[in-house]
Amino acid sequence: MLVTDAQLQQLATRVAAALSARAWRLVTAESLTGGQIAKVCTDIPGSSAWFDRAFVTYSPQAKQEMLGLSSELLERAGIVSEAVAAAMASAALARSQAEVSIAVTGVAGPGGGSAQTPVGTLCCAWMDRDRLAEKQPPQVETCHFNGDRDQVRRQSVQYSLARLLDILA
Secondary structure, three states, X not given: OOOOHHHHHHHHXXXXXHHHHHOOOEEEEEOOOOOHHHXXXXXXXXXXXOEEEEEEOOOHHHHHHHHOOOHHHHXXXXXXXXXXXXXXXXXXXXXXXXXXXEEEEEOOOOOOOOOOOOOOEEEEEEEEHHHHHOOOOOEEEEEEOXXXXXXXXXXXXXXXXXXXXXXHO
């Protein structure tokens, strides 16, 4: 599925309105998308009012250094897993001033897939301060997208932001 820049901008504008209505800020922890969620959000003028920061943790080492994920978790669960996405979402929120986080990890391709995590796999997590304070786990989902590397990444940005809107509604 082809996701256009205009579609992503329209979605990010809706996210901005939803976050602004709550006086909330967003933090992202991105692997698969390489910072594209943050880019789409910060392309909107005035985004500093509702976008706090982004952690682009593409490598396992970056996930450990920037987010404090353990090597044991990464080895046991696998880099592309709901457990890692959840840990990324919680850690990003804890290391920011934001009220809600999105975390994404996956396989964009064309290589790097396996039987367990084929190309096009996205593991995404969303966490907010209330869930964190109540020691509840993040909301986590795994999806599979078709297309080339750019299409998988764009669909991942679209999905993660659309689900955030659902969560905020």
